[in-house]
Amino acid sequence: MPEADAAGRPAPFRRLALVGLGLIGSSIARGAREAGLAREIVAIDRDAGVRERVRALGIADVATADLAAGVAGADLVVLCVPVGAVGPVAAAMAGALAPGAIVSDVGSVKGAVVAAAAPHLPGHVAFVPAHPVAGTEHSGPDAGFASLFHGRWCILTPPEGTAPAAVARVRAFWEGLGSVVETMTPAHHDLVLAITSHVPHLIAYNIVGTAADLEAVTQSEVIKFSAGGFRDFTRIAASDPTMWRDVFLTNKDAVLEMLGRFNEDLAALARAIRWDDGEALHALFTRTRAIRRGIVAVGQETAEPDFGRRGAGPGPKAPG
Amino acid sequence: MPEADAAGRPAPFRRLALVGLGLIGSSIARGAREAGLAREIVAIDRDAGVRERVRALGIADVATADLAAGVAGADLVVLCVPVGAVGPVAAAMAGALAPGAIVSDVGSVKGAVVAAAAPHLPGHVAFVPAHPVAGTEHSGPDAGFASLFHGRWCILTPPEGTAPAAVARVRAFWEGLGSVVETMTPAHHDLVLAITSHVPHLIAYNIVGTAADLEAVTQSEVIKFSAGGFRDFTRIAASDPTMWRDVFLTNKDAVLEMLGRFNEDLAALARAIRWDDGEALHALFTRTRAIRRGIVAVGQETAEPDFGRRGAGPGPKAPG
Structure with missing residues (x-):
């Protein structure tokens, strides 16, 4: 099979099987269809409500609860389930995978995913774990959209010995979805994401919980005066x-x-x-501005003040 | 002087003196002019560069470094300087204040502002501290805009015994700028803002500093993969x-x-x-979603996923 057509686009997969049609899975379905990355898209989800939405949204050719039937004949299977479910799903589908199939995932943790999935996968498939660094605070098939990965990084962490051709096809797939792809080891990925994503989520969840538990400040006050900074944390804590x-x-x-x-x-x-060490505070607060400028400079953030809430800013309802 | 015109708009102040023309001061100047809240606007700033920008932007009638001359004859003086400068500025301008003038401020802390300013102010002026809960991560006169306070809360913390008429005029002024006004004690204000604003800023500054200091993860990796959550913190840490x-x-x-x-x-x-207490984690992570919904419901936040970065989302430069 040729790896790219005359226009330089990667050859589409014959059959793309997505396991789990939440925010990420449904965004892949939409993006893959829009970019012509697969001839057929099979949506596999054990939740009947999700399958119904997938059918209503028309984002896949087939929606099924049957994991083995769904992955059979697929040349790319992408697991879009919570990290803790990757091992059981890999075990359950292993016997049905076609020879030469590529298995991938979208988990935010990679060491544990490799450890959980690899032992179950047969030798005749290639395993290329992936992590698209993109998302929103919304969940479910209706929250997805085709441009979610545009301009966002996708990190591949192929275990040693993975066939380079399989890695190249997964890379082309994510580039087709609009991502910029980088490769690193699972262990380094997990360290980088711990500081850029996992700990920020943890402390956001934590402060929102702390605020909800106060006695001297009511929840209504926390909500009303959140524009002072708190509300940015609540977005993350709604994931x-x-x-x-x-x-x-x-x-x-x-x-x-x-x-x-x-x-x-x-x-x-x-x-x-x-x-009262004002100098230490001022020195740190000055240093941190540079990181922000770096993020805006490499295009991972808008330079709009206050996330562009200006103008489009919501007006409050009458108080009380 | 009538307190409102036939259309119900508050009577404008004769002369509004703004001390400090940063993000907030310059936004007040723009908003007050747009809404006709003052007949004359005097901009007082000790920084020659700021005064030059104020003149170039045309957001005040006069720009001066002379505090005493600037506040003379003003019926409303608003201190838009860092909280630590409020006391010294109040002391320096006290002798020049007109009888019956109203003095206000925009500080994010109120107990300390009252303690620092009140002893210096003569008995013939009214002191009505204010805190507009609005802002962006940008600073300086060019960062301001007239709609900054639209739909945002402004908290007044008048000390006991403040003339009710003065409080009413300051309330009308902020409502004229588009704010919704609430009154509380300085002590309660400081507690509410500690959790909704001050601690969120502190932990945002902190995690950005922690990330910058890592050896195993490069600053360039932190910047590249910030879309996983970290970049929201950097906005606040750029204040x-x-x-x-x-x-x-x-x-x-x-x-x-x-x-x-x-x-x-x-x-x-x-x-x-x-x-491995997954239940405790899941329970907290579920609880925190409700707070987010509350903030969106009362109009202090947009419901747009990912702050509406979708669509308008920036594309990265080529990596490396």
Whole structure:
């Protein structure tokens, strides 16, 4: 099979099987169809409500609960389930995989995914784990959209010995979805994402919980005056609970290591406040601006003030 | 002087003196002019570069470095300087204030502002501290815009015994700028804002600093893969360093109290991760979604996924 057509586009997969049609799975379905990356798309989900939405949205050719039938004949199978479910799903579908099929996933943790899935997969398939660094705080098949991966990084973590041709096809697939692809080891991935994603989610969940539990400040006050900074954290803390539970449990070591460093730094900051060390505070607050500029400069963020809430900013209902 | 015209609009102030023309001061100047809230606007700033920008932008009638001359004859003086500068500015301008003038401010801390300013102000002026809960991560006169306060809360914390007529005029002024106004005690304000604004800023500054200091993960990796959650924190951590240094030093007690609670909760969360308590994690992550829905429901946030970055989403430059 040719790897690209005359226009340089990668040859489409014959049959793409997506297991799990939440935000990510349904966005892949939409994006793959829009970019012509697969001739047939099979949506596999054990939730009847999800299958119904998939059919109503028309984002796949087939929607089924039957994992073995769904992956049979597929040349690309992408697991879009919470990290904790990857092992059981791999075990359950292993016998039905076609020779030469490529298996991939979209999990936010890679070491645990490789450890959980690889032992179940037969030798005649290639396993190319992937992590698209993209998402929103919304969940489910209706939350997906074709451009979710446009301009976002996708990290591949192929285990040693994976066929280079399979890695190249998965890379082309993600580039076809609009991503920029990078490859690294599972262990390094898990360390990088612990600080850029997992710990930020943990502390966002945590402060929203702390705020909800206060006695001296009502929940209504927290909600009303959230524009001072808090509301940005609530966006992250509205992410899918099952997915994030699995992330923390499966990337435990890296998360606890990064959290330990965060805590040490926070203790130093609290001490600077207690002892009126304004210089230490000012020095840190100046240094952190540079990182923001870097993120805007490489196009991973808009330069719009306040996330562009200006103008489109919502008006409050009458108070009380 | 009538308090409102035939259309129900508040009578304009004769002369509005703004001390400090940063993001907030310059936004007040723009908004007050747009809404006709003052016949004359005097911009007072000790920074020659700022005065030059104010003149170039045409957002005030006069731009001066002379505090006493600037506030003379003003019936409303609004201090838009970092909280730590409020006391010295109040002392320096006290002798020049017109009888019957109203003095206000925009500080994010209110107890310390009242303590620092009130002793200097003569008995013939009214002091009505205010805190508009609005802002962006950008600073300086060019960052301001007239609609910054639209649909945002403004909290007034008049000390006991403040003339009700003065409070009413300041309320009408902020409503004229588009805000919804609420009144509370300085102490309660400082507690509410500690959790909705000050601690979120502190932990955002902190995690951005932690990420910058890692050896195993490069700064370039942190920047590249920030879309996983981290970049939201960098927006907050790009806020004005001097303003925020002063906030933490002047609202020390409430910040350290709220930070203590945050730390207790975070320790419990770390323990749940270490001991594989998935149920505890899932329960918290489910609970926090409700707060987000509340914030969207009262109009303090857009319901757009990912802050509406979709569509308008930036594309990355070629990697490497």
